[in-house]
Amino acid sequence: MSVYLPIAELSVNVFVLLGLGLGVGILSGMFGVGGGFLMTPMLIFLGIPPAIAVGTEANQILASSTSGVLGYWRRGGVDVKMGLLLMAGGLVGSSFGVLLFTLLKNIGQIDFFIKIVYVLLLFSVASMMLIESYFDGRRARLLSSAGKPSVRGGKRKRSSWTRLLPFKTRFRTSRLYTSALLPLAIGSVVGVLAAMLGIGGGFVMIPAMIYILRMPPHTVTGTSLFQIIFVTANATFLQAGFNHAVDIVLAMLLVVGGVVGAQLGVRWGQKIDAIHFRLLLALIVLCVCFRLFWELVATPGELLSVTELR
Amino acid sequence: MSTVMLRSVFLYLCLMLFSWFSLSPARVYAEERIVVDLARYDVPISTGFSGSNLLLFGAAPGDGDILVKLRGPAQNYLVLEKKRFAGLWLNGERTRIDSAPAFFHIFTSGDEGDDWLSSFEKARNDFSLNDLRINVSPAKSQFYSYSKSQKFRDAFIRRQRNLGLYGERPKSIDKLGNNLFRVLLTLPAGLPTGTYIIETFLVSEGKVLSAQATPLFVRRSGSGAVVFNFAEQFSFLYGFCAVVLALAAGFLANRLFVWR
Structure with a gap:
């Protein structure tokens, strides 16, 4: 059974889309990643124009982050003040991202740009995960042999440059006292990525929150999701307004699959061996990365690409 | 034969010829x-x-x-x-x-x-x-x-x-x-x-x-046409609706699955 996507203007099998949403949803539920960085390349592989894949994915992430943040909100895992500062940066960043996106679209380089940035991003994510799972695996073996309690982190090394920044303010929920410029800057960088790549940016945001802002673990994910809602809402709105790049039908089909998948993923994630599955995820990401990279380096069968002009 | 008769025969022939030339293409056209x-x-x-x-x-x-x-x-x-x-x-x-x-x-x-x-x-x-x-x-x-x-x-x-x-x-x-x-x-x-x-x-x-x-x-007909025209003509309103729809879907999903 195929469904006609009104904005992408093509017919795609419904079950392929539901299955894709389900698959990426399972992975995101298992590993707590947003899944946008996997979904957008997959949509491009399906034949959805890259620009529409990006715009629609922002819309889908908005839905999945909303369902995700509510749980953290109830448990007090959202640092609203920090979230709002990240959001302020994110709104600026994502608006700038959509602007840049429109510019690149007009000069005909958006498809290339999306692919090359994805290749770099996916490669760094995959190598980060591989390194992390290697060290986690070693630590697990060490712990089981020595029987010692976890010594994770140890004494935190303070980075000196963040303390020199002005506009210091107190974040009660996160028990932090740091400069307001930091979340603004981090938010805007991630906002640019989110708007241009169709991702929530959690996998860039969360490491930045942990290592630069030094936020405690219990507020990191919730606050990240909280600001993603505003950034993806802004990106959706602007992408639809300026680039006609949001396909509601496609987004809703992905949301249905994604929501069910995320629930299954959370349930299965508690039973599985996390280290090995993170290795698996890293390999999946690497495969997607190489597939995209191949599209950029392989001599294309057709040197001339044709697109309809509106 | 009188000249009058000759003239009428000539006129008749002319008329015949004229009608042949003028009507024949139309007749062919009608046939084919x-x-x-x-x-x-x-x-x-x-x-x-x-x-x-x-x-x-x-x-x-x-x-x-x-x-x-x-x-x-x-x-x-x-x-x-x-x-x-x-x-x-x-x-x-x-x-x-x-x-x-x-x-x-x-x-x-x-x-x-x-x-x-x-x-x-x-x-x-x-x-x-x-x-x-x-x-x-x-x-x-x-x-x-x-x-x-x-x-x-x-x-x-x-x-x-x-x-x-x-x-x-x-x-x-x-x-x-x-x-x-x-x-x-x-x-x-x-x-x-x-x-x-x-x-x-x-x-x-x-x-x-x-x-x-x-x-x-x-x-385009049905819902696809409505969505497309709406997205083309009122693109920012469409964007706003996409945001509201996604928020609603997120809340609904949370109610259905996450809430225990």
């Missing part, structure tokens, strides 16, 4: 006129559209060949040529193709190899993909050599063919008896919307004897 009709005049593209068939039937006198030309609305295209740069392929030269048909199919009763049409008629009427006129216009007042613009043209037609938007279907028209014919026009899933012109030609001995044009309306 082609009559065509469609099973439907519009093709609605709904959300579930995955291609369709449209029956075209008609009558044509004699044993001439039938040719049906299905031409979609005019559309502008951008052609980008990929160039290698530091090992990566990225878009280089840009070329426009202006007002080419978004859809172009030729159905014929004759065989492909048959030389049943004069090349003059073929070229004049765009009777094959080879003869279809395509305007390749380079950006920024450049000038393309024939071979270069031919390269863009070929790539464009290849692309349209691969998408099922352009094509030639020889021997696709069934002739029933001496006069009647029918053809099932196949319309693919990615059918562009707009006003189509279906032209049917009766061809005999290399010449077009008669032709008839019929419009066909391909339009």
Whole structure:
């Protein structure tokens, strides 16, 4: 059974889309990643124009982050003040991202740009995960042999440059006292990525929150999701307004699959061996990365690409 | 014989000749006129559209060949040529193709190899993909050599063919008896919307004897049309709705699954 996507203007099998949403949803539920960085390349592989894949994915992430943040909100895992500062940066960043996106679209380089940035991003994510799972695996073996309690982190090394920044303010929920410029800057960088790549940016945001802002673990994910809602809402709105790049039908089909998948993923994630599955995820990401990279380096069968002009 | 009689006979002959010359083309026209009709005049593209068939039937006198030309609305295209740069392929030269048909199919009763049409008629009427006129216009007042613009043209037609938007279907028209014919026009899933012109030609001995044009309306219908028009005309309001819908979907999903 195929469904006609009104904005992408093509017919795609419904079950392929539901299955894709389900698959990426399972992975995101298992590993707590947003899944946008996997979904957008997959949509491009399906034949959805890259620009529409990006715009629609922002819309889908908005839905999945909303369902995700509510749980953290109830448990007090959202640092609203920090979230709002990240959001302020994110709104600026994502608006700038959509602007840049429109510019690149007009000069005909958006498809290339999306692919090359994805290749770099996916490669760094995959190598980060591989390194992390290697060290986690070693630590697990060490712990089981020595029987010692976890010594994770140890004494935190303070980075000196963040303390020199002005506009210091107190974040009660996160028990932090740091400069307001930091979340603004981090938010805007991630906002640019989110708007241009169709991702929530959690996998860039969360490491930045942990290592630069030094936020405690219990507020990191919730606050990240909280600001993603505003950034993806802004990106959706602007992408639809300026680039006609949001396909509601496609987004809703992905949301249905994604929501069910995320629930299954959370349930299965508690039973599985996390280290090995993170290795698996890293390999999946690497495969997607190489597939995209191949599209950029392989001599294309057709040197001339044709697109309809509106 | 009187001169009066001679004059009347001469006048009569003149009248005869005159009527012969003036009426005969009309009579031939009336005899060899082609009559065509469609099973439907519009093709609605709904959300579930995955291609369709449209029956075209008609009558044509004699044993001439039938040719049906299905031409979609005019559309502008951008052609980008990929160039290698530091090992990566990225878009280089840009070329426009202006007002080419978004859809172009030729159905014929004759065989492909048959030389049943004069090349003059073929070229004049765009009777094959080879003869279809395509305007390749380079950006920024450049000038393309024939071979270069031919390269863009070929790539464009290849692309349209691969998408099922352009094509030639020889021997696709069934002739029933001496006069009647029918053809099932196949319309693919990615059918562009707009006003189509279906032209049917009766061809005999290399010449077009008669032709008839019929419009066909391909339009979005149902929810797909509503969504598309809304997104085009009120793009920011559409964006706002997309945001609200996603928020609602998120809340609903949380209620259904996460809440225990």
